[in-house]
Amino acid sequence: MDKLKIQASGALSGDVVISGAKNAALPILMAGVLAEGDFLVSNVPSLRDVNTSCELLRCLGAEVTDLGQGQIRISTENLNEFCAPYDLVKTMRASILILGPLLARFGTADVSLPGGCAIGARPVNLHLHGLEQMGAKIEVEEGYIKARVDGRLKGAHIFMDMISVGATENLLMAAALADGETVIENAAREPEVIDLANCLIAMGAKISGVGSATLRIQGVERLQGCHYRVMPDRIETGSFLVAAAVTRGRIRCLDADPASLESVLAKLEDAGAAITTGKDWIELDMQGKRPKAVNIKTAPYPGFPTDMQAQFCVLNVLAEGNATITETIFENRFMHVPELIRMGANMELEGNTCIIHGIEKLKGAQVMATDLRASASLVIAGLVADGTTTVDRIYHLDRGYEHIEAKFQGLGAQVVRIK
Numbered sequence: 001m002d003k004l005k006i007q008a009s010g011a012l013s014g015d016v017v018i019s020g021a022k023n024a025a026l027p028i029l030m031a032g033v034l035a036e037g038d039f040l041v042s043n044v045p046s047l048r049d050v051n052t053s054c055e056l057l058r059c060l061g062a063e064v065t066d067l068g069q070g071q072i073r074i075s076t077e078n079l080n081e082f083c084a085p086y087d088l089v090k091t092m093r094a095s096i097l098i099l100g101p102l103l104a105r106f107g108t109a110d111v112s113l114p115g116g117c118a119i120g121a122r123p124v125n126l127h128l129h130g131l132e133q134m135g136a137k138i139e140v141e142e143g144y145i146k147a148r149v150d151g152r153l154k155g156a157h158i159f160m161d162m163i164s165v166g167a168t169e170n171l172l173m174a175a176a177l178a179d180g181e182t183v184i185e186n187a188a189r190e191p192e193v194i195d196l197a198n199c200l201i202a203m204g205a206k207i208s209g210v211g212s213a214t215l216r217i218q219g220v221e222r223l224q225g226c227h228y229r230v231m232p233d234r235i236e237t238g239s240f241l242v243a244a245a246v247t248r249g250r251i252r253c254l255d256a257d258p259a260s261l262e263s264v265l266a267k268l269e270d271a272g273a274a275i276t277t278g279k280d281w282i283e284l285d286m287q288g289k290r291p292k293a294v295n296i297k298t299a300p301y302p303g304f305p306t307d308m309q310a311q312f313c314v315l316n317v318l319a320e321g322n323a324t325i326t327e328t329i330f331e332n333r334f335m336h337v338p339e340l341i342r343m344g345a346n347m348e349l350e351g352n353t354c355i356i357h358g359i360e361k362l363k364g365a366q367v368m369a370t371d372l373r374a375s376a377s378l379v380i381a382g383l384v385a386d387g388t389t390t391v392d393r394i395y396h397l398d399r400g401y402e403h404i405e406a407k408f409q410g411l412g413a414q415v416v417r418i419k
């Protein structure tokens with residue numbers, strides 16, 4: 001199994017080109033099921049989850065061609081299978097996003113029920129309830145969600161009990177081909193939901209309220225393939241910015257989207273970073289200073305993203321002062337904490353809050369994490385730890401960070417992959 005070996009690296013400096021967003025690319029690839037004719041997606045990051053999505057589409061009978069340079073072409077002309085098998089779903093929870101599109105276009109879908117995962121139980125009740133409100137008959141048998149609808153799904157007024165990115169995306173895709181109007185209230189407003197909505201609109205969907213908590217979808221009978229470019233990855237961007245901040249460096253993220261990162265940039269400024277932005281770039285300069293501690297509470301967008309929580313734990317571990325980090329989205333998203341403590345961090349957990357007392361230095365260690373962002377936080381910690389840090393189980397990182405070691409090397413970091 002591959003590992004990353006990280007040496008204390010000094011201040012990061014230089015430019016890093018940001019990839020397309022994993023969390024936008026995955027639903028957009030699934031939306032390919034809705035479209036007739038060729039669908040071309042560009043700025044798709046080369047990631048394990050993207051490969052899994054392509055494999056899933058292929059196993060349904062879709063033709064998926066990797067044209068290189070981040071371009072993927074999907075044709076659903078020969079799609080004739082309607083089952084997302086356990087073997088694929090177990091490696092990528094986002095496979096659940098195939099449910100809405102399959103049901104809306106073909107009236108039938110069997111999707112393995114995703115299990116819990118390292119960060120929490122992650123139920124899919126909101127996805128299923130919304131589809132039932134649209135007329136689907138759903139049963140769970142032998143670990144599979146079996147969803148059927150006679151004719152088309154019907155427009156419905158759906159109030160989401162809690163804000164869910166995935167449920168909003170599944171229902172948005174389903175509603176695009178439903179008969180009549182669907183209103184989704186208390187919808188997630190994450191930039192990736194907006195990116196998916198814009199892609200559906202480019203396919204011919206009629207959606208208003210994009211970016212707000214109330215989405216109105218006037219169902220259409222057919223959607224057509226289009227060319228859509230995936231938005232930049234705001235979490236990858238934020239991860240590099242935090243790495244630069246803890247190493248007291250100065251970097252520029254290119255092909256980025258500053259507008260999608262406001263809460264993160266505000267916290268970096270509170271930590272003492274000078275942030276400058278252009279239309280598609282962000283520069284962070286710590287001017288050689290140690291970051292100051294910043295309190296964080298995760299929340300749905302436009303609040304502070306849970307996917308940046310682990311990275312900000314590391315920032316606080318090395319910051320001047322004390323901080324609390326409260327996780328409100330997932331019930332078990334502090335797997336990095338015991339590993340950071342093994343590296344010398346002074347932090348403790350109290351329920352869903354982590355209390356952190358900043359120290360000057362960490363010590364290198366062999367560490368591992370059981371989820372994507374926790375793993376990223378350990379890589380960042382390794383950059384400022386004395387000696388060598390080895391991060392194990394990096395298949396988690398390969399789910400979400402394209403060419404991670406090459407990008408860090410480009411900023412002067414000593415990060416190598418050991419096969």
Ligand SMILES: CC(=O)N[C@H]1[C@@H](OP(=O)(O)OP(=O)(O)OC[C@H]2O[C@@H](n3ccc(=O)[nH]c3=O)[C@H](O)[C@@H]2O)O[C@H](CO)[C@@H](O)[C@@H]1O
Nearest residue numbers: 023094122123124125126127163164165166167307329330
């Ligand atoms: C592929 C992708 O885009 N993943 C992101 C997506 O995950 P995902 O879409 O799975 O996250 P959700 O927004 O759905 O989850 C938010 C909360 O709602 C709960 N919930 C969700 C659905 C449901 O039917 N019932 C229920 O109780 C979840 O357990 C969690 O506690 O949004 C999360 C929150 O921003 C991010 O951390 C993930 O990186």
Ligand SMILES: C=C(OP(=O)(O)O)C(=O)O
Nearest residue numbers: 023093094307372373400
């Ligand atoms: C939790 C994440 O992803 P997923 O929903 O795919 O597990 C993430 O990207 O941090």
